[in-house]
Amino acid sequence: MQFVLDTLVELIPGLWVSIQMAAVAIAVGIPLGFGAGLALNSPSKALRWITITLVEIFRGFPALLTLYLVYFGLTNIVTLGRFTAVMIAFGVTTAAYTAEIFRASIASVPKGQIEAAQSVALSRGQITSRIILPHVLNIAVPPIIGIAIITFQGTALAYAIGARELLGTAYSIGMIQFRVLEPLLLAALLYLLVTSLMAWLEILAERRVARLTGTNGNRVRARRRNRVGRQLRRDDRALGLAEARITP
Amino acid sequence: MLDPAYILEGLWITIQIWFGALIVSTVLAIPVAMLRRTKNPGARFLGALWAWIARGIPPIAWLIIIFFGLSLGIISAVPVLAAIVGLGIVNSAYLGDSIRAGLDSVPDGQREGAASVALNRWDTLFRVVLPQAVPVMLASAAAYSITLLKNTAIASIIGANELVFYAYNAVQVGADPLLSFFTIGLVYLAFTVPVGIIARWLDTRVRRGTVKVAH
Amino acid sequence: MTNPDGAPALSAKNICKSFGDKKILRGISVDVAKGEHIAIIGPSGSGKSTFIRCLNLLEMPDNGTLRLDGQQVLDAELKTPTRSVRSLRKRVGMVFQSFNLFSTHTALENVSLAQRLALGRTRDESSTRSEELLKRVGLKDHMDKRPGQLSGGQQQRVAIARTLAMDPEVILFDEPTSAIDPEMRVEVLKVMTELAEGGMTMMMVTHEIEFAKQAADRVMFLADGEVMEMGPSGQILTDPENERIRRFVNALSGVI
Numbered sequence: 001m002q003f004v005l006d007t008l009v010e011l012i013p014g015l016w017v018s019i020q021m022a023a024v025a026i027a028v029g030i031p032l033g034f035g036a037g038l039a040l041n042s043p044s045k046a047l048r049w050i051t052i053t054l055v056e057i058f059r060g061f062p063a064l065l066t067l068y069l070v071y072f073g074l075t076n077i078v079t080l081g082r083f084t085a086v087m088i089a090f091g092v093t094t095a096a097y098t099a100e101i102f103r104a105s106i107a108s109v110p111k112g113q114i115e116a117a118q119s120v121a122l123s124r125g126q127i128t129s130r131i132i133l134p135h136v137l138n139i140a141v142p143p144i145i146g147i148a149i150i151t152f153q154g155t156a157l158a159y160a161i162g163a164r165e166l167l168g169t170a171y172s173i174g175m176i177q178f179r180v181l182e183p184l185l186l187a188a189l190l191y192l193l194v195t196s197l198m199a200w201l202e203i204l205a206e207r208r209v210a211r212l213t214g215t216n217g218n219r220v221r222a223r224r225r226n227r228v229g230r231q232l233r234r235d236d237r238a239l240g241l242a243e244a245r246i247t248p
Numbered sequence: 249m250l251d252p253a254y255i256l257e258g259l260w261i262t263i264q265i266w267f268g269a270l271i272v273s274t275v276l277a278i279p280v281a282m283l284r285r286t287k288n289p290g291a292r293f294l295g296a297l298w299a300w301i302a303r304g305i306p307p308i309a310w311l312i313i314i315f316f317g318l319s320l321g322i323i324s325a326v327p328v329l330a331a332i333v334g335l336g337i338v339n340s341a342y343l344g345d346s347i348r349a350g351l352d353s354v355p356d357g358q359r360e361g362a363a364s365v366a367l368n369r370w371d372t373l374f375r376v377v378l379p380q381a382v383p384v385m386l387a388s389a390a391a392y393s394i395t396l397l398k399n400t401a402i403a404s405i406i407g408a409n410e411l412v413f414y415a416y417n418a419v420q421v422g423a424d425p426l427l428s429f430f431t432i433g434l435v436y437l438a439f440t441v442p443v444g445i446i447a448r449w450l451d452t453r454v455r456r457g458t459v460k461v462a463h
Numbered sequence: 464m465t466n467p468d469g470a471p472a473l474s475a476k477n478i479c480k481s482f483g484d485k486k487i488l489r490g491i492s493v494d495v496a497k498g499e500h501i502a503i504i505g506p507s508g509s510g511k512s513t514f515i516r517c518l519n520l521l522e523m524p525d526n527g528t529l530r531l532d533g534q535q536v537l538d539a540e541l542k543t544p545t546r547s548v549r550s551l552r553k554r555v556g557m558v559f560q561s562f563n564l565f566s567t568h569t570a571l572e573n574v575s576l577a578q579r580l581a582l583g584r585t586r587d588e589s590s591t592r593s594e595e596l597l598k599r600v601g602l603k604d605h606m607d608k609r610p611g612q613l614s615g616g617q618q619q620r621v622a623i624a625r626t627l628a629m630d631p632e633v634i635l636f637d638e639p640t641s642a643i644d645p646e647m648r649v650e651v652l653k654v655m656t657e658l659a660e661g662g663m664t665m666m667m668v669t670h671e672i673e674f675a676k677q678a679a680d681r682v683m684f685l686a687d688g689e690v691m692e693m694g695p696s697g698q699i700l701t702d703p704e705n706e707r708i709r710r711f712v713n714a715l716s717g718v719i
Binding site: 056057059060061062063064065066068069072073074075076153154156157159160167171174180181184185187188191192195196 | 300301304305306307308309312313316317318394398399400401402404405412415416419424425426429430432433436437440441444
Binding site: 110112113115116117118119120121122123126130131134135138 | 519521549550552553556557559561562563564565566567568576577580581622625626629
């Protein structure tokens with residue numbers, strides 16, 4: 001029991017590193033993803049195709065491969081610390097996953113609202129930041145949290161380049177103590193805990209969206225659908241299924 | 249430079265892990281989906297618990313636990329087997345949802361209709377329910393299989409000699425990292441892009457079908 | 464910006480617009496005097512909406528010129544730059560059939576947003592003005608509600624306040640009551656009547672014959688992208704000479 005407690009205490013710094021990694025990757029990925037979403041809605045065919053290609057590449061590459069690509073590949077050009085490599089690699093991966101969500105949410109802004117904004121003489125930049133962005137933030141938050149969960153779990157891959165995040169910390173405690181299983185299981189429990197917390201936030205966010213946009217009639221159906229298919233839809237979005245569909 | 253012969257060898261191992269994990273996850277997912285569709289709250293809880301644990305823990309943590317932490321005989325000794333079991337467990341949670349969503353998508357009226365013309369349970373399942381549910385299942389299962397394929401890369405960390413393992417070692421002995429990893433990435437894209445297109449095509453077909461039924 | 468020679472508030476010359484091969488507007492011209500109210504009527508597909516949207520450049524005309532208060536603001540062939548498109552829109556207001564309120568903003572924010580962003584008014588100035596306008600359209604108690612919480616009639620009144628806040632020289636109405644339940648239309652029409660009595664220059668696409676009779680000075684009857692008839696509202700709406708207009712007006716008034 002004492003061993004369990006001691007291990008838990010030793011794991012906390014690792015957990016903190018994992019959370020920080022996920023946070024910076026998300027902080028990098030979301031603006032990039034929003035930019036990509038705007039580009040995917042752009043009238044310029046060339047811009048759309050370039051964006052589609054980039055999104056498909058980073059969505060199709062295993063995240064571990066992207067991490068290696070950045071960590072080992074970019075060392076020829078600049079020397080990267082592990083944390084920076086994780087930030088870039090998972091930031092780009094997160095951007096690729098969120099691009100579709102943003103594209104679909106931007107496309108869902110009613111055309112009339114854009115016209116109304118034009119009719120009161122708002123500029124393009126103002127329309128993007130004051131009309132489109134709030135709308136997107138409202139409806140895209142739950143699926144974005146879904147992607148954030150994937151990003152958080154993905155930070156465990158940083159173990160492979162020797163980062164001292166949660167999994168790496170657990171593994172090295174196990175090596176030192178000659179008791180591998182317990183630290184690993186405790187780390188797994190912590191992953192489970194954070195993931196569940198995020199999933200709970202996702203549910204809250206979904207309720208909020210339902211309250212903001214939903215009519216009463218749809219609510220019951222929406223709730224039932226949520227129960228069965230939340231995880232399903234989350235992954236569908238990440239994979240570009242569901243409403244996420246790239247049509248150049 | 250990477251040697252094409254080695255790439256093919258790595259690809260062969262990658263495909264073994266992919267298909268192996270698909271089989272393991274299918275075997276696990278069917279009872280999980282059944283548990284979650286029963287009326288018994290205890291059984292439903294068990295099913296939900298399995299799904300929660302299977303996907304709440306990162307795939308790489310599963311592999312490390314199975315390979316380094318547990319002593320499951322041959323499974324914990326052969327990296328490819330450990331990867332097949334670990335990734336199979338993770339994917340079973342997703343696949344279980346696909347199966348559930350597929351069965352849920354068949355309206356109750358279809359079963360009632362089958363009962364009204366005195367079909368037995370077996371015929372109802374195989375002649376009425378499954379033909380409608382399978383396309384729905386396949387659409388999302390195909391999408392999940394892409395995630396699974398990408399996750400096979402993790403097996404390299406426990407020493408399975410698949411695609412990424414080979415590229416990683418080639419880079420260690422002097423191959424250009426940018427070029428090597430990118431080339432391997434293209435091999436993955438050669439699978440993920442077509443499967444993604446199939447999944448989207450199935451998805452649109454299924455949706456169109458559902459709309460027709462609904463109206 | 465007063466004009467000594469009493470130029471029209473809005474003058475459109477030979478406005479043409481096609482979508483693909485389909486010619487929607489075949490050269491429409493109109494001069495709207497200051498304080499004048501013109502009702503645009505016509506069967507669906509006649510180009511009424513497209514015409515009024517061209518006046519605010521939500522559709523860019525293929526051909527024609529626009530003048531505001533004697534000043535040329537658009538020559539379609541010269542491809543006017545965006546800056547002048549925005550300055551035109553500051554001077555010409557638009558009220559849409561489906562209100563088009565910003566769904567993420569409250570009624571008050573809907574009215575004050577463009578005052579701050581497009582006219583550069585301060586937060587205080589714009590809120591004071593918005594409150595005053597919302598009171599004027601009878602929505603004193605609904606200022607902090609979002610569009611989803613308001614009825615169609617209330618939303619349209621917010622939209623009118625949003626337009627008024629820009630202090631436009633002309634307001635364009637595109638079927639402002641068509642998407643509202645009949646019992647709620649009255650309150651919107653009341654606000655529009657008040658505006659008309661206050662001397663606002665207005666152009667309105669509408670199917671409300673009774674309202675047009677009272678509020679409009681002139682009526683423009685559009686058919687197939689052309690002006691079929693233009694004249695005093697009393698004459699055209701009560702006793703039209705043209706058989707096609709007569710049938711149309713009778714159908715809208717419920718006379719068989």
